[in-house]
Amino acid sequence: MPRTLKSWSYLANGTTLRLEEERCVGCGLCLEVCPHGVFSLRQAAGTSTIASAEPAGSAKAAIVARESCMECGACAWNCPCGALSVRTGVGCAVAVLNGRKRGGSPDCCCDEESGCC
């Protein structure tokens, strides 16, 4: 299926997402949970892509829109075979700047009550 949907892209080297293809069983759950269409299922041998998320035997997941990954972590958390890894976090400059100031890790500007996000 041609990618006709508008995809949002950020920096191409702005993600820690990693896929170990040899571990992938092609279940397609990463396609189900990714909100930005980062993945596609491909026949392991050939180059054709399958749009469907149904398990397809010899299929493997592939990262096709790396620059759209927002590091939410849904894919890695749901991968049944540990083929995906990503450092998760919120892409918010205020949090990053606060983290730098305090010398710690990025710290969200908001608590749960303020619900800014």
Next chain:
Amino acid sequence: MLLKALPATAELQARLSQPFVEGSFATAQGAVPRISTRLTLKDRLGALRVRLSIGRSSYRILPGLYAAGSPSRSSPVFVTANYKLSFDALKQALAGIHSWILVIDTRGVNVWCAAGKGSFGNEELARRIASTRLALHVDHRELILPQLAGPGVSAPRFAKDHGWRLRFGPVRAADIPAYLAAGLAKTEEMRRVRFSARDRLVLAPLELVAGLKKLAPCLLLFLTAAFLAAPKDPGAALARSAWAFLPFALAYAATTLLFPLLLPALPGRAFSLKGAILGLTLASLAILASKAPPLLALSYLLAMPALSGWFGLLFTGSTTYTSLSGVELEVRAARLPLLIAGAAGLGLRLALLAGRI
């Protein structure tokens, strides 16, 4: 035995007395509050209050099991957060669909944020399934979750630990009828998070007010500079400082509106770069409009891109697609250049105003 198992507890009474509950649905396991799938005027006013953060905590839904229509033992179970807007979107989508709704306790936070923070996660979901005795209400072992619960809920782990199959439904509850009609299959569009012009602009008025408040101390600097140049004529100094400050305030105000609006069209991917390019355009317009002499023009060319670039950088926190690693890269690369350009431009403008150049 039934009687002993099912007393009308205070907890049930409290859930029944919520405004969106239109009665109780009798089951073999006791009464389950039945929700109204219509959105009332009160709901809409409430939504407005949530958006404006007035009395936010009173817009929590009490966690537990609810019925939409007259669900049977084979009806689908939808899971949602106990945040009013998440719940409202779901209940509207379930008009005419006999189903169960399992509201879990995310402390009044929406699905995506709660999933990111882990409160919409396997643990709470398992706890809520147990406390509502959901397994006694349905024969199947399948739950439909909003897709954006993904960062917090792991379906494979849940199946292994608790024996329930979790399915990730569409991102937007409004797509649920189509999702059910397609036999629980999602189109590519149902999986995608959007970031429409409306989504981007919803925060613009707040950004504008907050930004101008932050700029206000600069006005004092302008006043001081103008007084240094004309200590004997405070009236003229006031007018000159206000006049000098105006282009910066206008450029900032334009940025709060134009940056979100033009986001996809602005060149580059880094938000600071997009903002700086917008600021450069605004500076050029200001120079042309005011026929600014070279040094004044230079101050605009330095300060306005810095101002808009900084706005762009901070706007990463309002998007649905920026990553932490990307923002870290951008902060590292853009922070110092933006601060230096901003300080240089502002310093130059103040020196000009004070008559020191």
